[in-house]
Structures are given as C-alpha cells and as structure tokens.
Amino acid sequence: MGRYVVRRLLQMVPVFIGATLLIFLMVNVMGDPIAGLCGERECDPATAARLRQEFGLDKPVWQQYLTYMGNLFTGDFGTAFNGQPVTELMGSAFPVTVRLTLVAILFEIVIGVTLGVVTGLHRGRPVDTGVLLLTLVVISVPTFVTGLLLQLLLGVEWGWIKPSVSSEARFDELIVPGLVLASVSLAYVTRLTRTSIAENRRSDYVRTAVAKGLPRHRVITRHLLRNSLIPVVTFIGTDIGALMGGAIVTERIFNIHGVGYQLYQGILRQNTQTVVGFVTVLVLVFLIANLLVDLLYAVLDPRIRYV
Amino acid sequence: MRGRTHATWAAGAVAAALVATACGGGGGSSGDTAAVLSSSWGDPQNPLEPANTNEVQGGKVLDMIFRGLKRYNPDTGEAEDMLAESIKTSDSQNFTVTVKDGWTFSNGEPVTARSFVDAWNYGASLRNNQRNAYFFGYIEGYDKVHPESGGKQTADTLSGLRVTGERTFTVRLAQKFSTFPDTLGYPAYAPLPRAFFDDHDAWLSKPVGNGPYAVESYIKGSQMSLRAWDAYPGDDKAQNGGVDLKVYTDNNTAYTDLLAGNLDLADDIPAAQLRNVRQDLGDRYLNTPAGIIQTLAFPYYDAAWDKPGMDKVRKGLSRAINREQITRTIFQKTRTPATDWTSPVLGVDGGFKEGLCGEWCRYDAAAAKKLIQEGGGLPGGQVRITFNADTGSHKQWVDAVCNSINNALGNDRACVSSPVGTFADFRNQISERKLVGPFRAGWQMDYPLIQNFLQPLYYTNASSNDGKWSNQQFDDLVDRANAESDTATAVRTFQQAEEVVRDNMAAIPLWYQNGSAGYSQRLSDVKLNPFSVPVYDQIKVS
Numbered sequence: 001m002g003r004y005v006v007r008r009l010l011q012m013v014p015v016f017i018g019a020t021l022l023i024f025l026m027v028n029v030m031g032d033p034i035a036g037l038c039g040e041r042e043c044d045p046a047t048a049a050r051l052r053q054e055f056g057l058d059k060p061v062w063q064q065y066l067t068y069m070g071n072l073f074t075g076d077f078g079t080a081f082n083g084q085p086v087t088e089l090m091g092s093a094f095p096v097t098v099r100l101t102l103v104a105i106l107f108e109i110v111i112g113v114t115l116g117v118v119t120g121l122h123r124g125r126p127v128d129t130g131v132l133l134l135t136l137v138v139i140s141v142p143t144f145v146t147g148l149l150l151q152l153l154l155g156v157e158w159g160w161i162k163p164s165v166s167s168e169a170r171f172d173e174l175i176v177p178g179l180v181l182a183s184v185s186l187a188y189v190t191r192l193t194r195t196s197i198a199e200n201r202r203s204d205y206v207r208t209a210v211a212k213g214l215p216r217h218r219v220i221t222r223h224l225l226r227n228s229l230i231p232v233v234t235f236i237g238t239d240i241g242a243l244m245g246g247a248i249v250t251e252r253i254f255n256i257h258g259v260g261y262q263l264y265q266g267i268l269r270q271n272t273q274t275v276v277g278f279v280t281v282l283v284l285v286f287l288i289a290n291l292l293v294d295l296l297y298a299v300l301d302p303r304i305r306y307v
Numbered sequence: 308m309r310g311r312t313h314a315t316w317a318a319g320a321v322a323a324a325l326v327a328t329a330c331g332g333g334g335g336s337s338g339d340t341a342a343v344l345s346s347s348w349g350d351p352q353n354p355l356e357p358a359n360t361n362e363v364q365g366g367k368v369l370d371m372i373f374r375g376l377k378r379y380n381p382d383t384g385e386a387e388d389m390l391a392e393s394i395k396t397s398d399s400q401n402f403t404v405t406v407k408d409g410w411t412f413s414n415g416e417p418v419t420a421r422s423f424v425d426a427w428n429y430g431a432s433l434r435n436n437q438r439n440a441y442f443f444g445y446i447e448g449y450d451k452v453h454p455e456s457g458g459k460q461t462a463d464t465l466s467g468l469r470v471t472g473e474r475t476f477t478v479r480l481a482q483k484f485s486t487f488p489d490t491l492g493y494p495a496y497a498p499l500p501r502a503f504f505d506d507h508d509a510w511l512s513k514p515v516g517n518g519p520y521a522v523e524s525y526i527k528g529s530q531m532s533l534r535a536w537d538a539y540p541g542d543d544k545a546q547n548g549g550v551d552l553k554v555y556t557d558n559n560t561a562y563t564d565l566l567a568g569n570l571d572l573a574d575d576i577p578a579a580q581l582r583n584v585r586q587d588l589g590d591r592y593l594n595t596p597a598g599i600i601q602t603l604a605f606p607y608y609d610a611a612w613d614k615p616g617m618d619k620v621r622k623g624l625s626r627a628i629n630r631e632q633i634t635r636t637i638f639q640k641t642r643t644p645a646t647d648w649t650s651p652v653l654g655v656d657g658g659f660k661e662g663l664c665g666e667w668c669r670y671d672a673a674a675a676k677k678l679i680q681e682g683g684g685l686p687g688g689q690v691r692i693t694f695n696a697d698t699g700s701h702k703q704w705v706d707a708v709c710n711s712i713n714n715a716l717g718n719d720r721a722c723v724s725s726p727v728g729t730f731a732d733f734r735n736q737i738s739e740r741k742l743v744g745p746f747r748a749g750w751q752m753d754y755p756l757i758q759n760f761l762q763p764l765y766y767t768n769a770s771s772n773d774g775k776w777s778n779q780q781f782d783d784l785v786d787r788a789n790a791e792s793d794t795a796t797a798v799r800t801f802q803q804a805e806e807v808v809r810d811n812m813a814a815i816p817l818w819y820q821n822g823s824a825g826y827s828q829r830l831s832d833v834k835l836n837p838f839s840v841p842v843y844d845q846i847k848v849s
Binding site for chain 1 (some may be wrong): 350351352353362363429433436437438440441454455456485511526527528529530536553554555556557560561566567568569570610658697728729731732733734735736737738748749750755763770771773786
C-alpha cells in the first residue's frame with residue numbers, strides 16, 4: 001500500500017511538469033500582454049520595457065519557465081498585473097470555489113446516488129422512466145441556460161434568493177449555484193448508479209444475502225450499493241477537478257469571485273502568472289483526487305489490493 | 308416504498324435550503340444623507356494610483372476620492388477651478404498656480420503646492436512605471452525623468468516644476484500649450500498626501516485622497532466601500548452616506564441584480580437588454596451622450612493604403628456604411644451617427660461641429676461604388692475589419708458594417724470581419740503593425756477638449772495614432788492651435804485641422820457613444836457625466 005502510494009506520487013512529478021510547461025507555452029503564444037495594459041494606446045517604449053522587466057517578460061520563454069518553477073518551490077507564484085501577488089488571489093478565490101465544489105459534490109452524492117438507487121431498484125417502473133427523462137433533459141440543456149433560468153425565476157420573479165452571491169460567498173448563498181454546477185454531473189451519477197445497481201441486483205452475493213434473511217436496507221446499503229459504487233466513485237473523483245476548473249460559467253452567472261473568475265480575468269489580460277499559477281494548483285487537485293479515488297477502490301472492494 | 312421516502316427527503320432538503328437562502332435581504336433604510344447605495348463596478352486593471360489608472364473603473368474611484376486643480380462640470384464638461392485659486396500665464400508656456408487655502412486630505416494633512424508637485428514628479432518618473440506618465444510629457448524636463456526609448460533616467464524631478472510658496476508653484480512647459488490648464492481636471496494630476504510616499508503598500512490597500520468620499524474598506528477584486536467624508540471642505544459635498552462599489556464579472560448579472568432590488572445602480576446596461584430596458588426601468592434608465600467616438604482606422608504603414616487616390620476608397624467605404632440603420636437596429640439608439648471626428652459633449656463652443664464630415668458620412672450606395680472604383684478599387688479586392696471580440700458588442704457592429712458595405716457594393720466578399728481573441732492581442736497586432744485593413748479605433752476622451760480628439764489620434768507619431776497617419780498640414784495647424792492664447796481662435800484652428808482629417812478621410816467616423824445606466828427606486832438625481840461615469844456625490848437616497 002505504502003509503496004503504491006509512493007509510486008503514484010512519483011508519477012505525478014512528470015505529469016505536473018508537463019502540464020505546467022504546456023500551459024506556460026500556450027499563454028505565451030498569445031503574444032505580448034503588456035500591449036493591453038495601457039488601454040486604447042500604446043505604452044511608451046520606456047514604460048513598456050520596465051513593465052516587461054518587472055514581470056520577467058524580457059527573457060526567453062525557457063528561462064522564464066525555469067525561473068517560474070524555481071520560484072514555485074519557494075511558494076512564490078509571481079504577481080498579477082494589478083500588483084497583487086498571485087498567492088493572495090488564490091487565497092481569496094480557492095476557498096470560495098472549494099465551498100462551491102463541496103456543495104455541488106454533496107448534491108451529486110445525495111441526490112444523484114439516491115435517485116440512482118431508487119431507479120435501479122425499480123427498473124422499468126414509472127419512477128425509473130420519469131427520472132431517466134429528467135436526467136436526459138438536464139444533460140441536454142447547457143449549464144448557462146439552467147443557471148440563467150433559475151437566477152431569473154428564483155432571484156427576480158419569485159425573490160427567493162439573491163441573484164448574485166456576495167463577496168463572502170457563504171454556504172447558504174451557494175446552494176442554487178452549486179445545484180446548477182452539479183446538474184449535469186448529477187444526471188450522470190444517477191444514470192451510472194442506476195445501471196450498476198440494476199446489474200448487481202441479480203448477482204449471486206445479493207441473492208445469498210437475501211437468502212440469509214438480512215433486512216432489505218442492509219442488503220441494499222452494505223452489499224448491493226457498496227459494490228455498485230466503484231464506477232460512481234471514479235466519476236465523482238475526477239469530477240472534483242472538473243468542477244473546480246469548469247465553474248467559469250456558473251461563477252460568471254452568479255457573480256462568484258472564485259477560481260473560474262480569476263482564470264477568466266487572467267486569460268483576458270494574458271496574465272501568465274495568474275493563469276499558470278491557478279492551473280498548477282488545479283492540476284495538483286486533479287492528481288490527488290485521482291489518487292484518492294484509486295485508494296478508495298480498496299475500501300469498497302477488498303479484493304482490490306495495492307502492493 | 309422505502310426508495311420513495313429517500314427521494315422525497317432529498318427533494319424536501321432542496322426546497323428547505325432554497326427557502327433558507329431567501330432571508331438575509333438588504334434591509335431598506337430611510338435616512339437621507341446617511342443612506343448608502345450600492346453600485347456596479349469592474350476590477351481595475353492596474354494598481355489604483357492617479358497616474359496609473361487609465362480605464363473607467365479605476366477612474367470612477369479616483370473621481371470620488373480626489374479633487375484636482377480643475378474639475379469638469381458634470382453637466383457641461385467645462386473645466387472649472389476646484390482647488391486652483393488661480394492659474395496665470397502670459398505666454399501660454401509658463402504658468403503660475405495658486406492652490407486654495409483650507410483644503411486637507413481625509414487624514415487631516417493639508418493640501419499644499421508640494422502635494423501637487425510631488426505627485427506629478429512621481430507620476431512622470433520612469434522608475435515608478437506609471438501607465439499615464441505621458442500626461443506630464445508637456446512639462447519641461449520630462450525627457451530627463453522619462454527618457455522615451457532606452458535612455459538612462461538622468462533626473463528624479465521635472466525641471467519645469469518649482470514650488471515657490473506654501474500654496475504656489477510654477478509650471479514651465481516644453482512648448483506653448485494654451486489649453487494646458489483645462490487638462491488639469493484629469494485624475495492623473497491629482498495631489499497626493501505624504502502617506503502615499505511613506506508607506507506605498509498601505510496606501511494602495513486603502514487609498515487616501517481629498518475628495519468628497521473616503522475609502523472605508525477595500526477588498527481587492529470584490530468590493531470597495533466608500534463613505535461620505537464629513538469634513539470635506541468643497542461645495543460638492545456628498546448628498547448620500549456613501550457608496551458600495553461591487554465588482555461584477557458580467558454586466559448581465561449586475562442588471563439582474565438591479566431588477567431584483569439587490570443593487571441600486573448599474574452603469575453599464577448590457578447590449579442584449581437594451582430592447583427591454585425601457586419597459587423594465589421606465590424613466591430610471593439613463594441614456595446620455597458621452598465623450599466617446601467609434602471610428603475605423605487604417606494602416607498607413609501598408610503601402611496599399613497609403614498610395615495616391617486611396618482617400619477616394621476610404622471615402623467610398625465611409626459612404627457605404629449605413630450608420631442610421633446600424634445605430635437604430637443594433638444599438639437601439641444608444642449610439643448617434645457621427646458627422647464629425649469629435650463628440651457632441653464638447654458643445655459648439657468647445658469645437659463640436661455637426662455635419663463637418665458632410666456628404667462623406669452620408670450613406671449612398673451608388674456614390675460609394677463609384678468612389679471606390681475611381682480610387683482604384685479595394686486593395687486585394689477585399690477589406691478585413693479587425694477588432695477584439697472579448698469585450699463590448701464589437702462583433703455585432705463590425706458584421707453589420709461589413710453587411711452594409713457588401714450590400715452597397717453588390718459584392719458578398721468585399722468586406723469580412725476579422726476577430727482577435729483578446730484586447731491585449733489586438734493591441735499587440737496594432738503595435739507590431741500587423742494589420743492589413745481597417746480596424747476598430749474607439750476613443751474615449753481624457754478631457755473635454757477638441758485637442759484631445761485630434762492630437763493624440765492624428766498628429767504624426769502621437770501616442771494613439773495607431774494607423775501611423777502623417778500629414779504636415781495637419782501637424783502645423785495643431786501646433787498653431789496649441790500656441791493660440793485665445794480659446795475661440797484655438798478651437799477654430801483645431802477645426803481647420805479636423806477638415807484636413809476629413810479631406811483625407813484619415814479615419815472613418817462611425818458613431819458617438821452614449822453612456823447608459825439604470826437605477827433602483829431608492830435613488831433620485833442620478834446622472835452621468837460626459838465621461839459616462841455616474842455623478843455619485845449628487846445622488847440622493849430615500
């Protein structure tokens with residue numbers, strides 16, 4: 001187990017370096033960001049040169065990358081164009097997005113798995129057909145449509161919520177945005193769980209458990225659900241990274257100042273430091289989430305062993 | 308059965324949660340001068356310092372927390388004395404400035420001549436990387452503190468600035484510039500307190516100025532709370548208790564918040580909402596002229612656009628654009644077809660001359676076709692209009708302009724739009740002279756002077772002359788106008804220079820842009836100044 005974890009952690013190093021290098025190059029290809037800093041006019045050459053020097057843009061790209069990676073190990077993510085250290089931006093953005101992601105994941109687990117179990121156990125019944133139809137609708141409607149619609153209905157027409165989230169972004173304000181963010185994944189979780197449950201329901205160990213006279217809820221939660229959750233856990237695990245990085249649309253609609261907002265700003269202003277810094281952290285989140293998912297398999301299915 | 312109870316429980320939880328978020332709405336307050344209003348804001352692009360702020364969002368804050376020597380009248384745009392007791396000159400080159408007595412910064416420090424001179428020296432010095440440093444370029448000694456290209460900075464202070472007393476200082480310009488005092492209302496010329504120099508980081512995180520508002524708290528990227536400063540000595544004291552500026556990433560969300568009563572003032576109505584805004588807000592929707600003009604510039608560094616006879620092609624293109632129709636259908640009349648190269652906010656005395664463009668700005672498909680043929684046709688048979696697609700609704704109008712040109716010329720491929728992903732990349736391509744055809748060249752005035760609409764854009768090698776247009780006759784007229792001590796004569800000379808721009812069709816004027824805003828029922832006396840920024844200090848909250 002320990003050896004497996006160490007091996008996985010070591011594998012992360014090349015992935016991490018490759019991913020950051022790619023992002024670094026991609027942002028650099030977009031051209032000189034200083035050009036956009038002086039508004040509708042060219043910066044005078046002297047100021048432009050000094051700004052370039054300040055942000056380290058006057059050196060060749062490979063050197064910029066090496067300096068950047070060097071600084072990274074000392075915890076220095078550089079400075080954004082408005083003079084704020086990127087770590088400060090992260091400090092304000094990540095907690096917000098983590099909260100939003102938590103709400104979304106919670107919705108996925110609670111609603112998604114529950115609906116999946118219900119439909120899986122009642123395959124072909126009206127409940128099943130209804131939920132399937134519903135998930136089909138959710139999957140086919142783009143997130144921004146769901147988001148804007150809920151915002152308009154709940155926020156403006158009925159006045160149940162505020163249409164935008166305040167700068168503190170408390171949990172209660174994030175419920176509707178979290179639901180919007182989770183919606184598509186939630187539908188997938190439902191469908192995945194349903195299929196898995198329906199499949200395993202007819203397996204030998206479930207029949208044995210029922211024959212032993214175990215109570216129904218115990219058969220379902222301990223035997224049926226536990227074995228059926230493996231694909232679902234894989235999906236939710238990889239979804240954590242996707243939700244954090246992909247919250248741009250939801251964050252924009254509800255004016256949430258999280259990771260998506262900072263990434264969007266960073267890309268618009270071609271701010272290499274911001275974009276690479278945030279993506280670096282997101283890459284780490286992805287990698288760790290994947291590792292945790294793999295380790296979770298062993299818990300769910302004791303036959304899976306890591307040596 | 309059991310499954311169903313699970314499902315209802317989950318649904319119940321969602322419903323309960325939705326209801327729970329309903330509480331916590333803003334409680335309405337009835338106090339008049341103590342009441343605080345909330346307003347939409349955008350994250351300033353650069354650090355918030357007077358000489359470093361060159362966009363509207365940062366300028367909005369500077370306008371609230373600073374007062375300079377002059378201030379532009381929110382209604383007429385005219386430069387009026389604010390902190391200046393007098394600005395005297397006998398030769399349009401040497402100015403003696405006297406600062407009014409009794410003004411202080413909100414931290415109690417008095418505003419003196421030194422507050423201005425130190426601030427201007429700071430803004431001009433290359434060492435401080437100030438984006439607006441070129442504003443001090445008229446002052447003598449600028450080339451020493453801010454060598455333009457590659458040179459070494461040989462001085463820390465401008466030799467043209469001298470403190471001569473507690474409240475007086477002199478300014479010597481590098482050349483005659485009669486309307487120089489009128490430029491001093493621009494925020495870059497604001498005075499700065501000692502605190503700015505002593506602890507710069509602390510000042511940046513909570514700016515201190517001398518305006519009607521003081522910063523109470525500032526959370527970068529999300530909100531700035533400004534409160535009326537009780538001891539403000541000026542006669543434009545705030546009529547409300549303060550303003551909370553909230554950062555919105557999307558002006559659609561700000562508009563939705565306004566409709567839901569969650570926001571008091573949104574000063575940028577999204578183009579998509581223009582259709583409904585009158586129905587939604589009634590007379591709480593403002594649509595007033597601002598000092599912004601949209602034009603199409605040309606790459607004169609490209610031989611194809613600079614050869615003799617091309618002015619006919621440019622005039623032909625101008626006549627092929629149906630400005631009336633585009634401003635009506637796409638902009639819902641928030642733009643006005645342009646008939647000169649300035650802006651109506653200047654007023655007739657300030658140099659705005661309706662119809663100066665004459666027939667060249669009137670739509671006439673047949674004349675357009677003829678002109679372009681006479682000029683030798685479009686270079687390469689096609690024009691590509693380049694613009695940045697990330698902000699504004701540029702794509703919509705560029706497509707419309709192209710449609711109009713294509714229809715007029717009876718050729719589907721005469722004009723195509725060529726979007727560039729980001730503003731930075733767009734500026735990049737302009738500065739690297741990569742553009743091959745006309746490109747978007749919007750201009751928002753820095754100060755309401757006809758000079759500001761002509762010199763930066765069309766003078767040889769001027770800071771915003773992106774197309775590198777150069778014309779000796781124009782340059783001479785501008786020089787003469789700047790040296791003129793009589794304002795009316797200066798304005799007339801500038802108009803002559805503008806006629807040179809017209810005769811060459813140096814850039815195609817498209818339309819004047821209005822500022823738009825919407826506000827909640829709590830507010831009254833809301834208006835926009837000529838820079839399309841709300842006049843916050845006059846807003847009353849009930």
